[in-house]
Amino acid sequence: MLIRLALSPLPLLMALLIAAAPVRADSLHVGLVIPQEGQFKPLGDHVREAFEIWETGHPEIFADLVEGDDGCSEEAGTDAAAAMIEAGVNVVVGFLCTESLAAALPLLSAEDIPVMTLTVRADIIAEEAGRLGWNFFRLAPRAGSEAEIAADAILRLWADKSFALIEDGAISGRELVEAIRVILENRGLKPNFVDNYRPGQATQPSLLRRLKAAGVSRVFVGGERSDMAVIAMEADRQGVPLEFMGGDQLNAPQGELPLPDGTIAVLAAGATPGPEAEAARAAFEERGLIAEGLRIPAYAAAEILGAIATRMDYSQTGLGEALRSTTFSTALGPVTFDQNGERREPGFVLAIWRDGAFHRLSLEDMARIAGESR
Structure with missing residues (x-):
């Protein structure tokens, strides 16, 4: 009406x-x-x-x-x-x-x-x-820019660390991880391990065994927040020290399992003003x-x-x-549109999970995380 x-x-x-x-x-x-x-x-x-x-x-x-x-x-x-x-x-x-x-x-x-x-x-x-x-x-973020922001974050923060790209088999997760992989390899950085996992599981023991065998310490998860929480819980249970990054799917209600502090996410700018x-x-x-x-x-x-x-x-x-x-x-900050109506500014930002909430990743956070990676 x-x-x-x-x-x-x-x-x-x-x-x-x-x-x-x-x-x-x-x-x-x-x-x-x-x-x-x-x-x-x-x-x-x-x-x-x-x-x-x-x-x-x-x-x-x-x-x-x-x-x-x-x-x-x-x-x-x-x-x-x-x-x-x-x-x-x-x-x-x-x-x-x-x-x-x-x-x-x-x-x-x-x-x-x-x-x-x-x-x-x-x-x-x-x-x-x-x-x-x-x-x-x-005014919404362009889908392709999520992979661009994620790849740039991996290059800046994880370039000297062994890292994995994993996805849940869904179209969105698979396309995001593949786009990140292509961008990274075009810029001279290859992941140490690429894999997929079965989503919606209460535990992920076989995935963690594969990650451990690959010797990675950082993992980008192309999947839902609940799956990342399960993977992080399994890593803690098996004593595998991992740090995580994910995409905009992490902007979801918290389930039974929390995300580990320090998790980095590529989120739509409106999600973390x-x-x-x-x-x-x-x-x-x-x-x-x-x-x-x-x-x-x-x-x-x-x-x-x-x-x-x-x-x-x-x-x-x-x-x-x-x-x-x-x-x-x-x-949302400065907004300009190009001739096709796309917003010129990145529609995604980096955020970090801390004290039960996502916060914009500050320059101080970036410097600290980059320093820890060396």
Whole structure:
């Protein structure tokens, strides 16, 4: 169902005051295409909450927020795009699923309506956008950059140590580990051991025997957090001293077994906000909300569109061109978009597990870990 959350008309006195103020660009009509039900509804709620909270602190910037339903299917994407066009929005944020995003992009782009996704990471979306001229922008991290960040971390921290790359056999884990291996070998560093394991096991004795026989001391795990915790427990049980690194799958609820302190993870920047997110965190806390899930990325999207809405020239240059030609200060840090709508800054950061939580890896942490490796 399409819901329009329009601002009330301004009283005459306020209108006169605004007329006397410096002229700025027209208020934006913003569409939010988010899941209204099902398992992804909490993420849709995060997006709505973030925009509403940003609006509370910055009234009259957006003309209205128009909601559409992202049912995560091609049909839902087509229906949502038609609803956004009919509502006359200037820009759409959302489309959390690849299927609905891919179906909506051609329709919205034909009407010169930019679309900004907060979650879809598939590299091919931006490639198709560039080839077909879609008005696409990605605030989510690009999938391929996860392997790039991980490989760079291994080169900087483990280059002089024996290390293994292991994966759980799933497509995501296998592709991540293979991409890391290729990057490392292209840069002159080969892993000492490459293997896979059976996920979802309560113990991993045979895997640990293989790791021990390979003589490795560092292990990158391309798999889920629960599996890494089991592997770490088995290493402790067998007396095999190992240190671990993993990908964004480690950003998951803690299970029965904890991760070992010192575990390094390549996480989406929104999962471990830096100091630039303090204002956003404070705004959420005032509403009794935790800055988790999509709240920080969605707040950053509101900041970007708010900055565009105050530019006097965006109506002349076009919203898409304004997005591509501006550097934005956001809760995710600086954001700039290239001609294909990809964010130029890395969407992933390195984090370390310490005292029951992931924290951004500091320069001091990097120096200490690199020093321990020598």
